[in-house]
Amino acid sequence: MKTIITYGTFDLFHYGHVRLFKRLKALGDKLIVAVSTDEFNALKGKAAFFSYLQRAEIVEACKYVDMVVPETHWQQKAKDICKYDISIFAMGDDWKGEFDELSILCDVVYLDRTGEISSTEIKNSLADRGAPKNQLSNGTDGNSLDNIDNKAGK
Ligand code: C2G
Numbered sequence: 001m002k003t004i005i006t007y008g009t010f011d012l013f014h015y016g017h018v019r020l021f022k023r024l025k026a027l028g029d030k031l032i033v034a035v036s037t038d039e040f041n042a043l044k045g046k047a048a049f050f051s052y053l054q055r056a057e058i059v060e061a062c063k064y065v066d067m068v069v070p071e072t073h074w075q076q077k078a079k080d081i082c083k084y085d086i087s088i089f090a091m092g093d094d095w096k097g098e099f100d101e102l103s104i105l106c107d108v109v110y111l112d113r114t115g116e117i118s119s120t121e122i123k124n125s126l127a128d129r130g131a132p133k134n135q136l137s138n139g140t141d142g143n144s145l146d147n148i149d150n151k152a153g154k
Contacts (some may be wrong), residue, residue, distance in 0.1 A: 001029050001030060001085075002027070002028030002029050002030070002087040002091055003028060003029065003030040003032060003084055003085060003086050003087055003088075004024050004025070004027055004028045004029075004030070004031050004032070004086070004087065004088040005032045005033075005034060005077075005080060005081065005084060005086045005088075005089055005090070006020070006021075006024055006031070006032075006033055006034070006089075006090050006091060006106070007030075007033075007034040007036070007071050007077070007091065007131075008033075008034075008035070008036060008046055008071075008091075008147040009035070009036045009041055009044070009046055009055070010033070010035055010055050010058070010121070011046075011048035011049055011050055011052070011055060011119040011129045012037075012049055012061050012119040012122045012123070013055070013059065013062075013116050014118075014122065015114065015118070016111060016113065016114035016117045016118065017059075018062060018064070019061075020092060020111060020113075020114070021033070021062055021064035021065055022064050024064070024088075024090050024111070025065075027088055027090070027109070028088060030067070030082055031064055031065050031066050031067075031070075032064045032066065032067045032080075032086070033059050033063075033065050033067070033068050033069075033070060033072040034068075034069050034070065034080065035052060035055050035059055035069075035070060035071060035078075036048075036052070036070075036071045037052045037067055037070050037071065037072050038051060038052045039072070040071055040072050040073060041094065041118065043071045043073075043074075048119075049119075049123070053147075056068045056070070057090065057091060074076065074145045077089065077102060078102060078105060081102060081105045081106050082105070086105075086106050087106055087107060088107045088108075088109055089102050089105075089106050089108050089109070090108075090109040090110070090111060091110055092111055092112070092113040093110040093111060093112055093113055094113050095110060096110040097110075097148075100117060113115055115138075
């Protein structure tokens, strides 16, 4: 059983995320996705539109994903690799080289990011279209696109 793990915010879920998951699942038998909690996102300087629970629900609904776990801090990856008997740790190549130290535990793979799409670009495109701000709210947890401050630019 070859298990793959990847980490991220996965806000405003889009085809770039789907293509990543599809390629990752093709590398093995089981795909685990660690979704960043809202608290960890704050440490990353990211404010997601959807809450952790909403993002985890969306990611879990993707047919390529077998299991979702919370990502609560940067240093959990080595422990996760041992805990879940991971064969491949993978990220998009915007993280290339950042996690090479994990190669003592498992294979480390960086896949090409899908171009022209990101959660930030979706937010900016909606804002540029001049959608009235009160129509941008997701209506559930009170967030609205104009409240998102995604400094990481992803
Ligand atoms: N991604 C992609 N193509 C895109 C956008 C994102 O392949 N068009 C990939 C990224 O390379 C990353 C993953 O999707 O591997 C998640 O991206 P984000 O949600 O932006 O996550 P990030 O803020 O990079 O957090 O510990 C790792 C961090 O939690 C990663």
